[in-house]
Amino acid sequence: MEAIILQVLNGLDKGSAYALIALGLTLIFGTLGVVNFAHGALFMLGAFCAVTFSRLIQVSHTVIDETQKDFLGNPLKVDVPYIYDFFGQAAGDVMIDWAVPLSILMAIPVMIGIGVLMERGLIKHFYKRPHADQILVTFGLAIVLQEIIKYFYGANPIPTPAPDALVGSFDFGVMLGFDPGGIVYPYWRLVYFLFAAIVIAAVFAFLQFTTFGMVVRAGMADRETVTLLGIDIDKRFTIMFGLAAAVAGLAGVMYTPINSPNYHMGMDFLVLSFVVVVVGGMGSLPGAVLAGFLLGIIEAFASMPEVLNVLPGINQIIIYLVAIVVLLTRPRGLMGRKGVMED
Amino acid sequence: MTDQTSNAGAVRPQTSKAEKSGLFGLRGKDASLLILVAILTLCAPFILNPFPEGSAMAQFNAGYPDLMQRFVIFGIFAIGFNILFGLTGYLSFGHAAFLGVGSYAGIWSMKLLTLNVIPSILVSIVVAGLFSLIVGWISLRRSGIYFSILTLAFAMMSFALAYSVLTPITGGETGLQLKYFDPRILDGALAEGTTPRANLFGLEMGTSYELAVGNWLFTFNAGYYIAAICMLAAFYLSIRIFRSPFGMMLRAVKSNQQRLNYTGISPKPYTLAAFVISGMYAGLAGGLLVAMDTQVGAERMFWTASGEVVLMTILGGAGTLIGPVLGAGFIKYMENIVSTINKTTLEGWFAFMPDGLSDVFVTIVYPFVGKGWHLTLGLLFMAVVIFLPGGLVQGGQKLAAMFRRDKSGTGATKAAKE
Numbered sequence: 001m002e003a004i005i006l007q008v009l010n011g012l013d014k015g016s017a018y019a020l021i022a023l024g025l026t027l028i029f030g031t032l033g034v035v036n037f038a039h040g041a042l043f044m045l046g047a048f049c050a051v052t053f054s055r056l057i058q059v060s061h062t063v064i065d066e067t068q069k070d071f072l073g074n075p076l077k078v079d080v081p082y083i084y085d086f087f088g089q090a091a092g093d094v095m096i097d098w099a100v101p102l103s104i105l106m107a108i109p110v111m112i113g114i115g116v117l118m119e120r121g122l123i124k125h126f127y128k129r130p131h132a133d134q135i136l137v138t139f140g141l142a143i144v145l146q147e148i149i150k151y152f153y154g155a156n157p158i159p160t161p162a163p164d165a166l167v168g169s170f171d172f173g174v175m176l177g178f179d180p181g182g183i184v185y186p187y188w189r190l191v192y193f194l195f196a197a198i199v200i201a202a203v204f205a206f207l208q209f210t211t212f213g214m215v216v217r218a219g220m221a222d223r224e225t226v227t228l229l230g231i232d233i234d235k236r237f238t239i240m241f242g243l244a245a246a247v248a249g250l251a252g253v254m255y256t257p258i259n260s261p262n263y264h265m266g267m268d269f270l271v272l273s274f275v276v277v278v279v280g281g282m283g284s285l286p287g288a289v290l291a292g293f294l295l296g297i298i299e300a301f302a303s304m305p306e307v308l309n310v311l312p313g314i315n316q317i318i319i320y321l322v323a324i325v326v327l328l329t330r331p332r333g334l335m336g337r338k339g340v341m342e343d
Numbered sequence: 344m345t346d347q348t349s350n351a352g353a354v355r356p357q358t359s360k361a362e363k364s365g366l367f368g369l370r371g372k373d374a375s376l377l378i379l380v381a382i383l384t385l386c387a388p389f390i391l392n393p394f395p396e397g398s399a400m401a402q403f404n405a406g407y408p409d410l411m412q413r414f415v416i417f418g419i420f421a422i423g424f425n426i427l428f429g430l431t432g433y434l435s436f437g438h439a440a441f442l443g444v445g446s447y448a449g450i451w452s453m454k455l456l457t458l459n460v461i462p463s464i465l466v467s468i469v470v471a472g473l474f475s476l477i478v479g480w481i482s483l484r485r486s487g488i489y490f491s492i493l494t495l496a497f498a499m500m501s502f503a504l505a506y507s508v509l510t511p512i513t514g515g516e517t518g519l520q521l522k523y524f525d526p527r528i529l530d531g532a533l534a535e536g537t538t539p540r541a542n543l544f545g546l547e548m549g550t551s552y553e554l555a556v557g558n559w560l561f562t563f564n565a566g567y568y569i570a571a572i573c574m575l576a577a578f579y580l581s582i583r584i585f586r587s588p589f590g591m592m593l594r595a596v597k598s599n600q601q602r603l604n605y606t607g608i609s610p611k612p613y614t615l616a617a618f619v620i621s622g623m624y625a626g627l628a629g630g631l632l633v634a635m636d637t638q639v640g641a642e643r644m645f646w647t648a649s650g651e652v653v654l655m656t657i658l659g660g661a662g663t664l665i666g667p668v669l670g671a672g673f674i675k676y677m678e679n680i681v682s683t684i685n686k687t688t689l690e691g692w693f694a695f696m697p698d699g700l701s702d703v704f705v706t707i708v709y710p711f712v713g714k715g716w717h718l719t720l721g722l723l724f725m726a727v728v729i730f731l732p733g734g735l736v737q738g739g740q741k742l743a744a745m746f747r748r749d750k751s752g753t754g755a756t757k758a759a760k761e
Contacts, residue, residue, distance in 0.1 A: 035488055125729070131488055132434045136657055137728040139650065143721030151710050151718070271495060271646055278492045313508030320496035320503075327485060327493060 006183045007300045009172065013189040013258065015296020016196030020251035021273040022280060022288035023200060024244035030220045030283040031237045034123055035131050037138040040270025041145040042245045045114060046107055046252025047261035048149055051158050053103030057083050057096055098163045100256055107253045108246050115245025119238045142267065150263040157260035162188045166257075188257050195254050199247060200289055206243075207285070216240055220283075275323045281336025291334055295319050373582050376664065380578055384571045387411055388561045395558030402688070403680055408551060408564035409635075410679050414672045415567070415574040416631045421655040421667030422574075422581050423624020427617050428653075429662035430590060432597035433483070436491045436649050437498030440478070441622040443505065443644030445471035445629025447512070450519050450639050453541060457529035458521075460541050460548065460569065464630035471626020472619055479618035483611060486600070498649055505641040518640035541634045543569060548635055570631050574668075577624060582664055584620070593617050654720070658727055660734025669735050677716050684712040 021043055028036045060079035068076040083092040095102060122141065126134045161167065172183040172190075207213035219226045219233040226233050252261070259265065276295055280287030301307065302318040326333065369377060383390065392406030405411070424438050448470035452463040482493040505513040513519065521539040533539055541548045548566035555561075584590050595603050596610045603610050633639060642648070651674065659670025689708055693701035711719045731737045 122729075129732075130432075132432065133728060133732065135434065135488070135491070136653070137725055139653075140721050140725035140728060143717060144725065147715060147718035147721060151715060267647075271499060274492055275496060278489060282488070313504060316503035316507050317500045320500045323496050324481065324493060327489060328481065331485065331489070 002178050002183050003304065003306075005172075006185075007304060008297055009183065009185050009189075010303075011297030011300030012193045012293065013296075014299065015293035016193050017251055017255055017269065017292075018273055018276045018296050019289045019292025020196050020199060021248055021269055022276040022292045023203060023285060024248040024251075025273055025277050026280065026283055026285055026288040027203070027244040027247070028241055029277070030285065031216060031240045032119070032123065032127065034126065035134050035138070036123070037135050037270065038118070038142040038145065039138075039244075039248055039273065040266030040268075041142040042111065042114070042248040042266070043252040043255075043269055044149065044261065044263065044266030045145065046111055046249025047160075047256050047265060048153060048252075049107040049110055049249060050100050050103040050160055050253045050256045051153065051261060053106045054096070054099035054160060057081065057099060057102075097165075100160060100162060100253065103253055104250060107249045111246040111249030112242035114249075115242035116238055118245070119241040123241070142270070146263050146266065153263065155263060157262040159260045160256040162191075162257035166191055192254050192258065196251070199250055203243070203247060204285070212236065212239075272319060275319055277333075279323050279326045279333055281333030284333065284335040287333055287335030294334075295322060298322060367579060369579075369582060370586070373586065373664075377575075377579055377582060380665065380668070381575050384415065384575060385568075387414070387567075387571070388563050392559060392561055396560050397558065402683060405676055405680060406562060408549075408562055408567050410675065411564070411567045412570050412631075412635045413675045413679070415570045416628050416635070417652070417655065417671040417675055418668040419570075419574050419577045419631070420625055420628035420652050421659070421671040422577050423621040423628070424652045425621075425656050425661060425663075425667040426581055426584055426593075426624070427621040428656055429667075430585070430593035430597060431614050431617050433486065433614060433618070434491050434653070435482075435494040435618075435621075436646065436653065437478070437494035437496070438621070438625050438652050439646070439648035440498035440501040440644050441471045441475050441625035442629040442632070442648070443501065443639070443641070444474045445626030446633045446639040446643055447505070447519070447629075448626070449630035449633035450521070450637070451512075453521055453527075453539075453633070453637065454519075454525040455528065457527055458539055458542055459529075460543050460630075460634040463541070463634060464573075464627065467630025467633070468623050468626045471629060472623040475619050475622020475625075476615075479615050479622065483614050483618060495646060495649070498644060498646055502641055502644040502646070505644060513641060514639070515641070518638055521637045539637070541637055566635050570635065573627060573631060577627065578664075578668070585664060589613065589616070654724055656734075658724060658734055660736030663734070663736045666734050666736045673735070674720065677720060681712055681719065682714065682716040686713075 021039060024042070025036060025039045028034055028039070058081050060081045062077050063080050064075045065078045066075050068078070070076045081092060081096065083095055086092075087095065118141070122137065123134075126137060166187040169184045169186045171180055172185045174180050207217055215226065215231055215233070216236050219231075219236065223233060252266075255261075272295075273292075276291045277288055279295065280289070280291030299315060299319055302311075303315040307314060330336075367374075367377075388406050388411065390406075391411065392404045394400040394404050405414075420438075420442060424435070427438075428434055445467035449463040449467035452466040456462055456466075478494065478497045482490055482497065485493060506515060509515075521541075523533040523535060523537050523539055525539065543565070546565050548564075548569070550565040552563045553560060554563065592608075592610075592613045596614055600610055629643070632643075652671075655670035655674050656667045657670070658673060659668065660666025686705065686709060689705045689712070690701070693704045695701075696704065709715070727734055727738075731741075733740075
């Protein structure tokens with residue numbers, strides 16, 4: 001029982017990342033009908049928002065501290081982050097410690113901006129072109145974004161730690177009444193899962209309970225009629241693209257403590273999230289979320305030593321195997337709608 | 344030169360028996376294209392080495408065996424990919440798997456049978472063909488993005504398996520190399536400590552003849568010429584496929600599959616045949632890669648390798664005859680030549696400018712060369728997809744049309760746009 005719960009938990013954090021990226025992907029696909037291969041790059045850009053933010057708030061100026069002496073007896077020069085000057089030392093330290101969660105505040109506007117820019121500047125011209133062209137141009141864009149990040153941040157992973165309070169693990173099993181040591185789970189992964197759940201819920205609530213969301217859903221169902229009603233659906237879809245970019249970016253921001261960001265992390269996730277989207281059903285938002293968590297959990301179970309003893313290496317291929325089986329038995333994916341990408 | 348190639352999509356081949364009398368059954372324009380490519384390939388050691396040794400431009404010389412081999416081998420890979428993507432429009436994102444499988448099959452043939460490259464290449468082609476038959480049979484049940492994802496899934500599965508479980512067969516992370524103690528049943532045992540080298544009836548692949556003319560040094564490499572002959576054969580075959588009724592069928596699949604269904608024809612056998620043919624081309628490329636450097640690693644099957652062949656085909660011009668070869672050559676040239684330009688080289692180029700200005704230019708250009716060559720590639724690729732959906736071939740035609748400005752010139756551009 002403990003083992004099962006542990007694997008479900010292990011699957012949740014990876015599944016959350018898959019679900020968040022797949023949600024953005026399918027949002028773009030469902031609204032604009034564009035297959036966005038640059039979505040992994042958006043995830044990566046989000047992660048580098050966190051890196052940039054944590055560097056920005058540590059920007060320092062040098063002051064001469066008369067009270068301290070270095071070993072030669074001269075006054076010691078110390079670097080003081082500007083943030084100390086603004087908020088005082090105690091608050092500044094807390095902010096530096098909590099840089100990753102705080103960078104969400106920066107990531108949201110930045111990512112929406114990037115998303116809108118991308119849609120207006122590039123994707124807009126590709127609505128009428130075949131899907132293959134869309135894949136190719138966004139693939140090219142992904143390479144370019146990746147190389148730009150590599151140029152500015154280097155090729156090595158940049159460690160971006162979680163706040164001190166959330167580093168380490170806790171014994172989840174004890175809370176559920178199992179023996180101590182049975183289910184030990186890192187705090188940050190739980191945070192990531194909760195965060196993903198909140199973001200997903202927010203996106204769904206936004207689409208379900210606001211007028212804006214209602215128009216967008218109507219546009220997804222029948223774009224032409226909505227346009228005939230005099231609604232500028234393109235503008236709203238552009239905003240949805242920005243929103244999808246922000247969702248991918250947030251997934252990236254919060255993922256930095258789990259995996260130090262490097263320039264090609266997006267590509268690694270992209271391939272898997274495409275599989276997730278296809279398994280969930282192109283254009284189906286609940287499908288993407290469901291498939292994300294499902295595949296994350298299946299992958300975790302396949303990584304159990306007991307399973308690996310029987311079927312070695314299964315953890316490496318299980319997702320693709322599931323994808324192939326699903327695609328062949330349920331051609332539209334788990335929750336796909338009729339008539340989407342059927343041609 | 345490129346007019347006749349990219350009109351392939353628009354011009355209906357009229358292969359009546361009377362016209363088949365040309366070179367190997369090719370019509371006039373195709374025959375001249377084949378001859379041109381043959382001359383260019385066979386004279387590549389001269390053409391690719393235009394700058395004298397030791398001059399400042401010598402680093403742009405691409406006429407060394409290793410790179411020339413890569414040009415033609417990846418040319419074969421891209422020609423094969425083009426038969427699938429260019430004709431049927433099915434975008435496979437997992438073609439590197441066939442290249443990898445072909446490579447593994449080839450090296451096992453060298454380990455178990457003989458160091459001769461011919462059996463090894465044949466084994467590569469057959470095994471890659473069989474593997475692509477299985478993958479194609481499953482993947483071709485779906486089309487569009489689903490097909491892309493399915494092929495990608497198969498390729499990533501092959502990569503993951505080669506990296507982990509199949510280590511006894513694939514060598515895992517270290518890959519496979521030839522050893523002197525491999526049990527070659529057709530060859531005599533090698534002396535202890537010797538490095539086994541692939542050969543063609545005793546002619547080693549690494550054998551080179553160097554010709555020095557003044558300051559120029561031209562290298563003629565046995566391996567390159569074997570690969571080049573394979574490429575010419577592959578190119579010829581692809582022309583024949585493009586011009587055949589089978590090729591017409593594949594184009595019909597691309598332009599309107601529904602209509603094909605209504606006429607009572609199932610597209611599946613045709614697309615599957617195209618898939619297997621392009622898989623065999625990839626296997627040939629994989630076998631040749633092994634013949635040249637006698638080693639394999641799983642990274643050859645990673646999805647970025649599949650992405651690379653997509654880039655090559657699109658960059659050169661999908662659906663055209665010569666495009667994929669051009670694209671392959673272009674990307675490999677950038678990968679090997681542009682990536683070696685470093686800051687010192689750049690400073691040398693801009694040295695003629697005033698100090699401040701040269702620094703500015705070096706700073707501007709530097710991110711695009713050396714380690715940043717991928718950035719140039721990405722930008723170029725995007726530009727091609729946005730402005731020149733027909734690839735470099737279409738670009739060449741547009742240029743030609745601009746200079747000619749007569750009716751035939753604009754006609755060629757129009758045809759390319761279709």
